[in-house]
Amino acid sequence: MNELIPHLTVFLLVLVRVSAFFVTVPFFSYRTIPAQVKITLALVLAWMMYYTLDVEPFVFNDEYILLVMKEALVGLLLGLVGYIIMSAIQIAGSFIDFQMGFAIANIIDPQTGAQSPLIGQFFNMLAFLLLLAIDGHHMILNGIYYSYQLLPMDQFPQFAKESYIQFIITTFTAVFAIAFQMAAPVVATLFLVDLALGITAKTVPQLNIFVVGFPIKIGVSFLVMFTMIAVMIQVIQKLITIMIYGIRDLMAVLGGG
Structure with a gap:
Protein backbone atom coordinates (compact mmCIF):
# COMPACT_ATOMS: atom_id res chain seq x y z
CA MET A 1 0.00 0.00 0.00
CA ASN A 2 2.85 2.39 0.77
CA GLU A 3 4.16 1.95 -2.77
CA LEU A 4 0.91 3.31 -4.21
CA ILE A 5 1.09 6.50 -2.12
CA PRO A 6 3.75 8.85 -3.56
CA HIS A 7 5.98 11.09 -1.50
CA LEU A 8 4.11 14.36 -1.18
CA THR A 9 7.11 16.61 -1.83
CA VAL A 10 7.97 14.97 -5.17
CA PHE A 11 4.36 14.46 -6.25
CA LEU A 12 3.55 18.12 -5.59
CA LEU A 13 6.39 19.27 -7.86
CA VAL A 14 5.21 17.00 -10.66
CA LEU A 15 1.62 18.14 -10.22
CA VAL A 16 2.60 21.82 -10.30
CA ARG A 17 4.50 21.45 -13.60
CA VAL A 18 1.73 19.42 -15.25
CA SER A 19 -1.05 21.72 -14.02
CA ALA A 20 0.79 24.86 -15.14
CA PHE A 21 1.42 23.21 -18.50
CA PHE A 22 -2.30 22.54 -18.95
CA VAL A 23 -3.11 26.19 -18.22
CA THR A 24 -1.43 27.55 -21.38
CA VAL A 25 -0.80 24.70 -23.84
CA PRO A 26 -3.16 24.47 -26.84
CA PHE A 27 -6.04 21.96 -26.72
CA PHE A 28 -5.73 21.17 -22.99
CA SER A 29 -6.20 24.84 -22.02
CA TYR A 30 -9.38 25.31 -24.06
CA ARG A 31 -12.40 26.51 -22.10
CA THR A 32 -14.67 23.91 -23.66
CA ILE A 33 -12.88 21.23 -21.61
CA PRO A 34 -14.44 21.24 -18.09
CA ALA A 35 -12.17 22.24 -15.23
CA GLN A 36 -12.98 18.98 -13.42
CA VAL A 37 -11.60 17.03 -16.38
CA LYS A 38 -8.41 19.11 -16.47
CA ILE A 39 -7.81 18.68 -12.73
CA THR A 40 -8.47 14.93 -12.87
CA LEU A 41 -6.22 14.49 -15.89
CA ALA A 42 -3.43 16.49 -14.22
CA LEU A 43 -3.69 14.42 -11.03
CA VAL A 44 -3.69 11.08 -12.86
CA LEU A 45 -0.89 12.08 -15.20
CA ALA A 46 1.25 13.43 -12.32
CA TRP A 47 0.62 10.25 -10.30
CA MET A 48 1.72 8.08 -13.25
CA MET A 49 4.78 10.23 -14.01
CA TYR A 50 5.87 10.10 -10.36
CA TYR A 51 6.75 6.41 -10.61
CA THR A 52 8.98 7.01 -13.64
CA LEU A 53 11.18 9.51 -11.80
CA ASP A 54 14.15 8.49 -9.70
CA VAL A 55 14.20 11.42 -7.30
CA GLU A 56 14.83 11.47 -3.59
CA PRO A 57 12.12 13.11 -1.41
CA PHE A 58 12.66 16.78 -0.67
CA VAL A 59 12.47 18.63 2.63
CA PHE A 60 9.95 21.42 3.20
CA ASN A 61 12.12 24.54 3.44
CA ASP A 62 12.81 27.78 1.61
CA GLU A 63 14.58 25.99 -1.25
CA TYR A 64 11.57 23.72 -1.77
CA ILE A 65 9.30 26.75 -2.18
CA LEU A 66 11.66 28.01 -4.89
CA LEU A 67 11.42 24.61 -6.59
CA VAL A 68 7.63 24.82 -6.58
CA MET A 69 7.77 28.28 -8.16
CA LYS A 70 10.31 27.02 -10.68
CA GLU A 71 8.08 24.09 -11.68
CA ALA A 72 5.11 26.43 -12.18
CA LEU A 73 7.22 28.76 -14.32
CA VAL A 74 8.58 25.90 -16.44
CA GLY A 75 5.10 24.48 -17.04
CA LEU A 76 3.72 27.88 -18.02
CA LEU A 77 6.64 28.58 -20.38
CA LEU A 78 6.36 25.21 -22.14
CA GLY A 79 2.65 25.67 -22.71
CA LEU A 80 3.06 29.31 -23.68
CA VAL A 81 5.54 28.43 -26.43
CA GLY A 82 3.02 26.05 -27.94
CA TYR A 83 0.28 28.68 -27.71
CA ILE A 84 2.45 31.36 -29.34
CA ILE A 85 3.37 29.08 -32.24
CA MET A 86 -0.25 28.06 -32.83
CA SER A 87 -1.27 31.73 -32.74
CA ALA A 88 0.17 31.97 -36.27
CA ILE A 89 -3.24 30.68 -37.39
CA GLN A 90 -4.96 33.69 -35.82
CA ILE A 91 -2.41 36.04 -37.39
CA ALA A 92 -2.99 34.52 -40.84
CA GLY A 93 -6.74 34.87 -40.35
CA SER A 94 -6.29 38.54 -39.42
CA PHE A 95 -4.30 39.16 -42.61
CA ILE A 96 -7.01 37.57 -44.74
CA ASP A 97 -9.91 39.23 -42.91
CA PHE A 98 -8.31 42.64 -43.28
CA GLN A 99 -8.10 42.21 -47.05
CA MET A 100 -11.59 40.70 -47.34
CA GLY A 101 -13.24 43.37 -45.21
CA PHE A 102 -14.17 40.98 -42.40
CA ALA A 103 -11.92 42.73 -39.88
CA ILE A 104 -14.93 44.56 -38.44
CA ALA A 105 -16.74 41.28 -37.69
CA ASN A 106 -14.53 39.59 -35.11
CA ILE A 107 -16.20 36.95 -32.94
CA ILE A 108 -15.51 35.38 -29.56
CA ASP A 109 -13.43 32.22 -29.80
CA PRO A 110 -15.17 29.68 -27.53
CA GLN A 111 -11.90 27.79 -27.05
CA THR A 112 -9.82 30.68 -25.69
CA GLY A 113 -12.43 33.34 -24.88
CA ALA A 114 -10.55 35.98 -26.92
CA GLN A 115 -11.59 38.01 -29.95
CA SER A 116 -10.91 36.02 -33.12
CA PRO A 117 -11.22 36.87 -36.83
CA LEU A 118 -13.74 34.88 -38.82
CA ILE A 119 -11.24 33.18 -41.12
CA GLY A 120 -8.86 32.71 -38.20
CA GLN A 121 -11.64 30.93 -36.32
CA PHE A 122 -12.15 28.63 -39.32
CA PHE A 123 -8.43 27.86 -39.50
CA ASN A 124 -8.34 27.37 -35.73
CA MET A 125 -11.09 24.74 -35.84
CA LEU A 126 -9.34 23.08 -38.78
CA ALA A 127 -6.09 22.96 -36.79
CA PHE A 128 -7.95 21.59 -33.77
CA LEU A 129 -9.40 18.69 -35.79
CA LEU A 130 -6.06 18.07 -37.50
CA LEU A 131 -4.31 18.01 -34.13
CA LEU A 132 -6.63 15.23 -32.99
CA ALA A 133 -6.37 13.38 -36.31
CA ILE A 134 -2.56 13.10 -36.16
CA ASP A 135 -2.47 12.34 -32.41
CA GLY A 136 -0.94 15.70 -31.66
CA HIS A 137 -2.47 15.70 -28.18
CA HIS A 138 -0.48 12.54 -27.41
CA MET A 139 2.71 14.24 -28.60
CA ILE A 140 1.94 17.18 -26.30
CA LEU A 141 1.65 14.80 -23.35
CA ASN A 142 4.94 13.18 -24.40
CA GLY A 143 6.51 16.63 -24.29
CA ILE A 144 5.64 17.23 -20.65
CA TYR A 145 6.60 13.64 -19.79
CA TYR A 146 10.09 13.83 -21.31
CA SER A 147 10.66 17.34 -19.99
CA TYR A 148 12.22 15.83 -16.86
CA GLN A 149 14.99 14.31 -18.95
CA LEU A 150 16.04 17.69 -20.36
CA LEU A 151 15.17 19.78 -17.31
CA PRO A 152 15.38 17.71 -14.09
CA MET A 153 13.25 18.52 -11.10
CA ASP A 154 16.13 19.72 -8.91
CA GLN A 155 17.71 21.90 -11.62
CA PHE A 156 16.89 25.56 -12.15
CA PRO A 157 16.38 26.88 -15.71
CA GLN A 158 19.00 29.06 -17.36
CA PHE A 159 17.42 32.25 -18.69
CA ALA A 160 20.60 34.28 -19.08
CA LYS A 161 22.09 32.13 -21.84
CA GLU A 162 22.49 33.52 -25.35
CA SER A 163 20.75 30.43 -26.78
CA TYR A 164 17.57 31.37 -24.88
CA ILE A 165 17.41 34.80 -26.57
CA GLN A 166 18.17 33.18 -29.91
CA PHE A 167 15.36 30.68 -29.37
CA ILE A 168 12.84 33.47 -28.71
CA ILE A 169 13.88 35.36 -31.86
CA THR A 170 13.76 32.21 -33.99
CA THR A 171 10.34 31.22 -32.65
CA ALA A 179 1.29 33.07 -40.91
CA PHE A 180 2.43 34.82 -44.08
CA GLN A 181 2.61 31.48 -45.94
CA MET A 182 -0.98 30.69 -44.99
CA ALA A 183 -2.32 34.13 -45.92
CA ALA A 184 -0.15 34.78 -49.00
CA PRO A 185 -2.39 33.11 -51.65
CA VAL A 186 -5.51 35.03 -50.58
CA VAL A 187 -3.73 38.31 -49.87
CA ALA A 188 -1.87 38.27 -53.20
CA THR A 189 -5.05 37.47 -55.12
CA LEU A 190 -7.01 40.22 -53.37
CA PHE A 191 -4.23 42.67 -54.17
CA LEU A 192 -4.75 41.93 -57.87
CA VAL A 193 -8.52 42.26 -57.37
CA ASP A 194 -8.03 45.66 -55.71
CA LEU A 195 -5.80 46.69 -58.62
CA ALA A 196 -8.46 45.65 -61.13
CA LEU A 197 -11.19 47.44 -59.18
CA GLY A 198 -9.05 50.57 -59.04
CA ILE A 199 -8.60 50.54 -62.82
CA THR A 200 -12.34 49.94 -63.24
CA ALA A 201 -13.17 52.86 -60.96
CA LYS A 202 -11.04 55.18 -63.12
CA THR A 203 -12.45 53.96 -66.42
CA VAL A 204 -16.10 53.78 -65.29
CA PRO A 205 -16.65 56.62 -62.79
CA GLN A 206 -20.41 56.01 -62.70
CA LEU A 207 -19.87 52.60 -61.11
CA ASN A 208 -20.06 52.50 -57.30
CA ILE A 209 -16.90 50.49 -56.77
CA PHE A 210 -17.42 50.07 -53.02
CA VAL A 211 -20.77 48.37 -53.47
CA VAL A 212 -19.56 46.14 -56.29
CA GLY A 213 -16.08 45.41 -54.92
CA PHE A 214 -17.10 44.05 -51.53
CA PRO A 215 -18.97 40.93 -52.75
CA ILE A 216 -16.40 40.38 -55.49
CA LYS A 217 -13.55 40.30 -52.97
CA ILE A 218 -15.47 37.92 -50.69
CA GLY A 219 -16.31 35.58 -53.56
CA VAL A 220 -12.74 35.54 -54.89
CA SER A 221 -11.35 34.95 -51.38
CA PHE A 222 -13.57 31.92 -50.77
CA LEU A 223 -12.73 30.56 -54.21
CA VAL A 224 -8.99 30.86 -53.54
CA MET A 225 -9.31 29.28 -50.08
CA PHE A 226 -11.34 26.41 -51.51
CA THR A 227 -8.65 25.87 -54.15
CA MET A 228 -5.75 26.11 -51.69
CA ILE A 229 -7.32 24.21 -48.78
CA ALA A 230 -5.03 21.20 -49.27
CA VAL A 231 -1.94 23.40 -49.12
CA MET A 232 -3.24 25.20 -46.03
CA ILE A 233 -3.81 21.86 -44.28
CA GLN A 234 -0.19 20.92 -45.00
CA VAL A 235 0.97 24.25 -43.58
CA ILE A 236 -1.14 23.71 -40.43
CA GLN A 237 0.33 20.22 -40.06
CA LYS A 238 3.80 21.74 -40.37
CA LEU A 239 2.83 24.30 -37.73
CA ILE A 240 1.81 21.53 -35.30
CA THR A 241 5.15 19.82 -35.91
CA ILE A 242 6.99 23.08 -35.23
CA MET A 243 5.01 23.47 -32.01
CA ILE A 244 6.13 20.04 -30.78
CA TYR A 245 9.75 20.72 -31.70
CA GLY A 246 9.53 24.20 -30.18
CA ILE A 247 8.46 22.78 -26.81
CA ARG A 248 11.32 20.27 -26.96
CA ASP A 249 13.88 22.92 -27.94
CA LEU A 250 12.78 25.21 -25.10
CA MET A 251 13.24 22.37 -22.61
CA ALA A 252 16.71 21.76 -23.99
CA VAL A 253 17.62 25.46 -23.79
CA LEU A 254 16.33 25.86 -20.24
CA GLY A 255 18.16 22.69 -19.23
CA GLY A 256 21.46 23.97 -20.57
CA GLY A 257 21.49 21.90 -23.77
Missing part, protein backbone atom coordinates in the same frame (compact mmCIF):
# COMPACT_ATOMS: atom_id res chain seq x y z
CA PHE A 172 8.71 34.59 -33.34
CA THR A 173 10.29 34.68 -36.80
CA ALA A 174 8.89 31.24 -37.61
CA VAL A 175 5.42 32.23 -36.36
CA PHE A 176 5.14 35.25 -38.66
CA ALA A 177 6.71 33.36 -41.58
CA ILE A 178 4.13 30.56 -41.34
